[in-house]
Amino acid sequence: MNKADESRKSTDESLNGGTPNLAGTRPSTLDPRLVSPGKQAWQRFKRNRPAVISAGYLVLLLVVVVAWPAVLKIAGHCGPAGAAFTQIHDPDHLSNSQFIPPDAQHWFGTDVHGRDVFSRVMYGAQLSLLVGFVGAAVSLVIGVLWGAIAGYVGGRLDSALMRIVDILYSLPTIIFVIVLLTTLGTLLKQSAFVQQSAFWNREVQILLLFVGLGAVSWLTMARIVRGQVLSLRTRAFVEASRSLGAGPARILARHIIPNIFGVVITYIALTVPAIILYESFLSYLGLGVQPPMASWGTLIAEGVSQINSIRIYWWLIAFPGGVLVATLLALNFLGDGLRDAWDIKSR
Amino acid sequence: MYFLKRLFFAIPLLLVISALAFWLVHIAPGGPFDRERAPASPEIERNLEAKYHLNEPVWKQYLRYLDGLVHGDFGPSLKYRDHTVNDIIAQGLPVSMTLGSLAFCFALGIGLPLGFFTAARRGRWEDYAGSFLATLAVCVPGFVLAPFLVVVFAIKLKWLPVALWESPAQAILPMIALGAYSAGKVARLFREGMLNAMQSEFITAARAKGMGENRLLFKHAVRIAVLPVVSYSGPMLADLLTGSFIIENIFQIPGIGVFLINGALNRDYTVVVGLALLYAVLLIALNLAVDFAYTWLDPRVKYE
Numbered sequence: 163m164n165k166a167d168e169s170r171k172s173t174d175e176s177l178n179g180g181t182p183n184l185a186g187t188r189p190s191t192l193d194p195r196l197v198s199p200g201k202q203a204w205q206r207f208k209r210n211r212p213a214v215i216s217a218g219y220l221v222l223l224l225v226v227v228v229a230w231p232a233v234l235k236i237a238g239h240c241g242p243a244g245a246a247f248t249q250i251h252d253p254d255h256l257s258n259s260q261f262i263p264p265d266a267q268h269w270f271g272t273d274v275h276g277r278d279v280f281s282r283v284m285y286g287a288q289l290s291l292l293v294g295f296v297g298a299a300v301s302l303v304i305g306v307l308w309g310a311i312a313g314y315v316g317g318r319l320d321s322a323l324m325r326i327v328d329i330l331y332s333l334p335t336i337i338f339v340i341v342l343l344t345t346l347g348t349l350l351k352q353s354a355f356v357q358q359s360a361f362w363n364r365e366v367q368i369l370l371l372f373v374g375l376g377a378v379s380w381l382t383m384a385r386i387v388r389g390q391v392l393s394l395r396t397r398a399f400v401e402a403s404r405s406l407g408a409g410p411a412r413i414l415a416r417h418i419i420p421n422i423f424g425v426v427i428t429y430i431a432l433t434v435p436a437i438i439l440y441e442s443f444l445s446y447l448g449l450g451v452q453p454p455m456a457s458w459g460t461l462i463a464e465g466v467s468q469i470n471s472i473r474i475y476w477w478l479i480a481f482p483g484g485v486l487v488a489t490l491l492a493l494n495f496l497g498d499g500l501r502d503a504w505d506i507k508s509r
Numbered sequence: 510m511y512f513l514k515r516l517f518f519a520i521p522l523l524l525v526i527s528a529l530a531f532w533l534v535h536i537a538p539g540g541p542f543d544r545e546r547a548p549a550s551p552e553i554e555r556n557l558e559a560k561y562h563l564n565e566p567v568w569k570q571y572l573r574y575l576d577g578l579v580h581g582d583f584g585p586s587l588k589y590r591d592h593t594v595n596d597i598i599a600q601g602l603p604v605s606m607t608l609g610s611l612a613f614c615f616a617l618g619i620g621l622p623l624g625f626f627t628a629a630r631r632g633r634w635e636d637y638a639g640s641f642l643a644t645l646a647v648c649v650p651g652f653v654l655a656p657f658l659v660v661v662f663a664i665k666l667k668w669l670p671v672a673l674w675e676s677p678a679q680a681i682l683p684m685i686a687l688g689a690y691s692a693g694k695v696a697r698l699f700r701e702g703m704l705n706a707m708q709s710e711f712i713t714a715a716r717a718k719g720m721g722e723n724r725l726l727f728k729h730a731v732r733i734a735v736l737p738v739v740s741y742s743g744p745m746l747a748d749l750l751t752g753s754f755i756i757e758n759i760f761q762i763p764g765i766g767v768f769l770i771n772g773a774l775n776r777d778y779t780v781v782v783g784l785a786l787l788y789a790v791l792l793i794a795l796n797l798a799v800d801f802a803y804t805w806l807d808p809r810v811k812y813e
Contacts, residue, residue, distance in 0.1 A: 490648035
């Protein structure tokens with residue numbers, strides 16, 4: 163009797179978990195009954211070649227971006243040749259060798275002030291990636307909380323919260339960001355706290371970008387999470403937990419949030435490139451990162467401003483733009499791979 | 510009936526949006542006259558503010574603004590003197606709308622066939638190449654694509670003009686630069702829709718009854734697969750029609766997108782609120798049209 167139950171359950175599960183065979187490859191070597199959903203997702207992810215290559219590229223990019231300043235610093239202490247290397251590649255070092263096309267010394271060429279473009283792209287990457295990830299994290303927190311509360315509480319609160327999302331959806335996003343950035347920016351810069359500390363004075367613009375971009379990117383997340391929570395809330399295991407006396411906070415934390423993990427992580431992977439794009443757009447307008455610092459957006463804007471019909475400094479756009487596009491591509495493939503791995507149906 | 514109700518509810522929604530936009534632009538510190546070339550004397554500034562009623566409380570200004578709106582008057586621009594917002598819209602909107610419609614046609618004209626083709630060739634190299642192209646289009650921002658197109662096709666090859674907005678040839682590059690993102694998005698949505706549709710039971714049933722593969726794809730799958738594209742095309746068209754700052758800036762097109770960004774930067778309150786409202790109206794109307802198209806395409810969809 164017990165055994166029959168067991169075997170029926172296993173066929174049921176293999177029916178439900180039948181999606182891995184969609185990929186058309188051999189079935190997983192591990193028995194699906196013994197593998198957690200997370201591990202199954204990982205198995206599927208590993209078989210998705212573009213996603214794995216993208217993940218590799220992103221790791222490589224991160225390593226180079228983190229290591230490059232360290233390399234420059236170390237080379238500076240290694241005799242005259244090393245010092246020269248450091249000086250040539252210092253992203254803020256102005257020199258007379260302007261507009262040099264890419265060569266052995268300047269891998270990405272030099273810009274209008276004779277600065278090394280490779281170094282500037284690497285230093286710009288720090289900012290662009292940081293804004294992307296922190297902005298996505300901000301949107302994650304707001305979106306998940308908003309959607310989870312709306313979906314779980316339901317009723318009037320739900321419709322009120324979702325009407326707010328609808329209204330924000332109908333405002334042009336870019337206006338919203340610009341107004342938010344300028345408003346908060348001026349308010350913060352006037353505050354005594356920021357004016358007293360040199361650190362905050364310098365970093366306030368970046369901080370604003372984090373908050374501002376996160377604050378406009380949570381809408382879709384809230385909608386997705388709400389839909390998921392709505393369907394999860396009525397499931398039997400949640401009912402069971404509630405009948406055993408679990409409060410809403412515990413149910414949310416223990417049962418709902420872990421179950422929407424896959425959707426959320428997938429959507430985050432697609433939010434990061436969107437925020438990086440926004441940041442580069444704002445920096446392109448001159449609203450984001452301010453001049454001594456660089457991000458991919460400001461670098462591309464500098465390149466665009468040098469376009470003329472007499473001489474073409476293609477490397478000023480091609481390299482920052484190329485790295486930006488490659489990173490966005492990788493993040494998108496990664497997001498697609500995660501979505502397929504977690505087998506998330508698009509709405 | 511349902512659509513009449515939706516139309517009715519759009520009015521309070523627009524009121525809230527206009528109030529929100531109005532309030533947001535007004536709480537931003539600084540005013541439209543801060544960046545005047547000659548520093549105006551306090552009296553002049555006070556007179557200016559009095560002329561545009563900026564010295565009144567915000568709610569009073571908002572009511573005054575609403576009163577104008579009811580009469581079809583978006584108010585005067587605070588930055589471009591002697592121009593009303595109506596003038597700016599009348600000048601810029603036709604240009605932006607022309608470019609936007611072209612880009613919309615480009616997006617559908619490239620995106621739908623590409624999505625169909627990649628779905629029909631699923632798993633073969635054509636699928637990988639096509640899908641990569643679609644993802645690439647989604648990942649290349651306008652301010653990278655536009656300079657690239659200009660340098661290659663206008664400066665190097667000299668096939669097309671560099672900028673300006675006078676002859677049809679000058680519309681080609683901006684159309685591609687503006688529409689590429691949407692084309693990629695449409696292709697991705699349509700491919701996914703086709704794949705989902707091909708797995709649904711009515712397709713299996715039709716195939717079991719001996720229907721040819723081509724008829725299956727073109728006649729039955731497409732109708733369901735196009736639904737995600739239809740629901741995306743509402744917001745997409747609203748975005749394209751209201752103009753893009755980047756594209757208009759790079760190609761020096763006298764559209765409306767430039768005014769929107771400059772208005773926000775210069776605290777040109779009336780311009781920003783007016784254009785934001787215009788965008789909201791477009792978005793709401795197009796979303797309504799999308800839902801209407803749904804009932805026509807998919808008879809299973811019923812709105813109560």
